[in-house]
Amino acid sequence: MKTTSIKYIVAIAFLSISASCSEFLDREPTSYSSSGFYKSEAAVEDGVSGIYSSLYINLAANLPFNIMLDHWTGLAFERAENTSIGAGGSLNPDNAVISQWWGANFNIISNANGVLTGVEPYLDQLEGKSKQYLAEARVLRAFAYCNLLTAFGKVPLFTKPVTSEEYNSTRTDEHVIIDFLLSDLDACLNDLPWMAENRGRVDRSVAYGIKSRLALLGGSLNYGGKGPEYFKIAAESANNVIGQRGLAVNFEDLFNKAGQQKADVRNEALFEIIYSDQGVRKTHWIGFGQVSRNYGQTGRHPSQLLADTYECTDGLRIDESPLYNPKTPWANRDPRFGYTLWMHKDTVEGNTNGTESGRIKFILDLYQPTTKFYNFTTNTWEIGTNADINSGAAWTSFANAGVGYIWKKYSYEKIESIGTQTCNSILMRYAEILLTYAEAKIELNELDNSVYEAINQVRNRSKMPNISTDRIGNQEKMRQLVRRERKVELALEGIHFGDMRRWKIGDLENEGPSYGYPLPTLATDGRVLQEGYDMVTPDMVPNFKKSARHDLNDMANYDTYKSKLKVRDQNRFWNDKFYLFPIPQRELDLAPLLGQNDGY
Template sequence: MNLLKNTIKYIGLGYLALGIFSCDQGLDLLPPGEVSELIYWQQEKDARLAVNGIYVELDGPLMVKELDGVTDIGFRAPSGPGSLHDVSMGSFDPVNAAIGSTWDRYFRGVQRANNVLANIDRIEQGNPELLARYEAEARFLRAYFYTQLSSLWGDVPLILEPLEVTAQVGRTARSEVVDFVIAELDQIIQGEQLPLSYDQDIGRATLGAAMALKARVAYRNERYAVARDAAQAVMDLGVYDLYPNYEELFHYAGQNSSEVIFDRQYTVGGDTYNAFSFSAASIGGGSIVEPIHNLFLKYGYKGPENPDDPFENLDPRWSYTSYYTGQPIGTSTFNSLPDSPTADRVRSTEFSTVHGYNLKKWVDYDADEGNPNTGSINMILIRYADVLLMYAESKIELNEIDDSVYEAINSVRQRPTVEMPPITQGKSQEELRAIIRDERAVELAFEGLRLFDMNRWEIGEDKIGSVEGLYYFNEESGEWDTINSGLNRNFRPERDYLWPIPQAEMDINDVITQNPNY
């Protein structure tokens, strides 16, 4: 069902109740059912269920794990036409299914939020403070969807109320959409209708999430003073801190920790996914997305580099993010070399790595080994390390380089389990620019943020050319070499900084226009 051509004034629970929040967990399922318009929007629980239906449309593995595969630090493996592999290769068009489904999902979220906001005042039986909170949650979620929509497509339809069946909606300028999102988040923050945290209902929007989202949308649109102040406001809350164990942050142990500001919640028995599908073949994965050599090159060293072992003394975040030859994987050792006898041998099957590395981040092997199909590690959408780095970069771009810039960067680099050498003071703006860009790459790899960074920095052309993978010692040549699949990627700067409006939308909406050069 397409948002721009369908009535969304009333939605039955069979449509909304794809997921609800239970009292003390995250996203859970509710059996499908119907609620008559005659009784719907009468009680407090009606608003709760309707808001829960918006959370269902939040980003999951596709836009968190997989999206980095279209950038200069990852590779999205082939899987037939219409996937993000085509985006990775630079060969996508308006009929790309992955792009179309993402557009549709975000607008379903907008649709559901608008439905709540148009109807919640009809409820006469309920706690006014709680109903005000539900309204703020709906507005926050709509702001999140519009942050993503404007970041990926630029000018998009700004729809703030339910539509009639015959509605035709054109595009609103990206700058106006961003103005709306910032103003909306300001009202939510100033109204203080969202709590700082939840004793139950964990995973719902908070005041800190609204502040952090404001920083993100401003940062992505180079409104650095706004981003700086919003990030500072998050820091000043005193609610968030860096989780000490970087690897566990992306395991079950790190869920709902003090570093997580906002996430997509999953739960066993409710909303789950295949925990290993993006990773190595030997643990049942399909190598859907892979780290590549360009990411490896961004990791610094804690000590002297060993020419005989380039992985020795490397930033520990590399080994927490990637499976590489010689690293333990389950009860075995990962080996993707061309002569490997294991299932992980490079390009040995359709499920094996194409370039020699596999994704380790988001894999909690011990916990999910028995049944990876019920994986339920929450997908972190905003975390405190990102806020610190947004703050530091915003200050750098404003040329406000002071102690707080170094403190923000070094707190991320020096968390326990990482403990990289601090960045020393006295750097120029250009030097700090290069440092923060690499720091974001290694800290936030495969969290769905790299594409937005590359677009903002206008470095899309960095991914052009042949993709290099595993760095290994080639016995035949006697030198260190990389696995090269021969796959050459393209990027058209006059076109590819924005995704195309889906062709299905163009076909039914007479007033919408396409992005340039599609």
């Protein structure tokens, strides 16, 4: 009898892919024993399709896993205070979401191992794209192991289906796992095209991307004392992709249905979870769970720490730029600020049912019980009830449960219903490859034009200026910049979950309460007498230089004026054991030899 987490299952491929995508997940392979099955290209394709279907991991209600990961860092948080499993009391071995994350990734691994092992007797007779499909299985296995290493550190290394007795073994050192995966990926690179013919499949670009992620993790944490070696591998792997793919013209196009149909977006989006509005629909609730209460729910919020990381248009941090005015913090900012976040007085557009009648357009308001809504029939603005302030569910809104910001990324859908979105969820894109290359080279102190060009490509796409001359040749200043770029470029994509651990900045991001927008002056009956931004004074600029580490990592501190700000998570705390998740108690009960991570 095999344990639940590593039991070999070929999941039902329940998807239908839109006409612009492949139909490779339309198949419905049934559960079967791998023995004697993989004798043909079609059988191998079916088995690998089952691995892809196991990528649909919802760590919250109908929410792709990568969206949830950054909410376990200081860049974002969940609706209820002090509940994030990235910090605080809910991070424990009995946490069901942690157990789910462990089990889901081992499910991918066991599915991949089942295919790779089941095909071994028939390798000599397989034809067509069989080798490509098997290479995809190896890439997906490496992807799952990268997720596990990032979250749990040492985990068991399984390369074949295992019995419960074999599962009850000790965990494998991180560098041993990484070395195996790097070698395994190298062995299959030539069996993959640079760009997958069928959207949603992994390809050579993704394989190199996973190599660079693994090596960047190993280099940053110096696994096995091999830090420099891993950084070199990370740089070389990323560099192999540079020039093979490219950036989309418009940043915003990456995160909505219409934009994702464009060829340049397809070129940047290396690895995606595919959704569909055709046939048997496959939808998600990314936008629905993070927009205004005026047309959705609000369960996840961006943080002020993230908002204050975006530079001004002159390329300077807000505490250094003469363009920054704390009274109008939305003005003169890196365009990615406005592409990623909505805030007070922004015009929000969306759709409630996917038809012309479902279009909605209104002014986001933090303070007032009414706001302006656009009437598309009369083409006029009208006053209506502001559900973010004046409704039974207003306690969940960006004004109450949040700190004044809403995710615009993945929410800016004017045609599709916000409750049944089918835009793809991106797991890896070319911008990450460029920034990984730059970071690895910076850590090696190999500062050259290729590093500056990689970062400038990402910045210039969003109309931000080139790297300033004072950073050229300065490793510390370049380290600061590439970390800043990874945050503002890749927020809400699950990347910072690993970056926070690699950079060891969990204490900085979670050292105290979450602060936000300036509070209003209220009358005794609760009416707003003066809105918060109207009362902001010039000195209300965060301090990024509380320590050298705060400065390096762009960590804002609000102590000098925190009494004037919205605050939540008063009891938030950090312990260094949180850099690794605990091994789920369920798994320890099944396999005691796994052992627990320190401190739990």
